[in-house]
Amino acid sequence: MKTDPDKLTKTHKELVHTEMSKVISHVQRQVGEWHLNTVMIEGCDVPFKYKRKKIYKKLVGQRVNLTYYAMTETVAGLEFEIMNVVRIRVA
DSSP, X not given: OOOOHHHXXXXXXXXXXXXXXXXXXXXXXXXXTEEEEEEEETTOOXXXXXXXXSOOXXXXXXXXXXXXXXXXXXXTTEEEEEEEEEEEEEO
């Protein structure tokens, strides 16, 4: 099932969509039955996170289209801004 980013961003005003973002770092680790993926995008200091049931292909050096929203995550009592990815596609 394909999702249309324009339809998503119109329906959910907090979502942001970017295209052709270059991935400079991609880390995957298993958390329970999920694989937590963290992606760093060129020119952005905030990590983009998403979960998948299966291991995802390495994205370092790839250009991706992302649909995400900003949120904060508390680690050891400190708040960090992260981007929660709703949709990611290799461009």
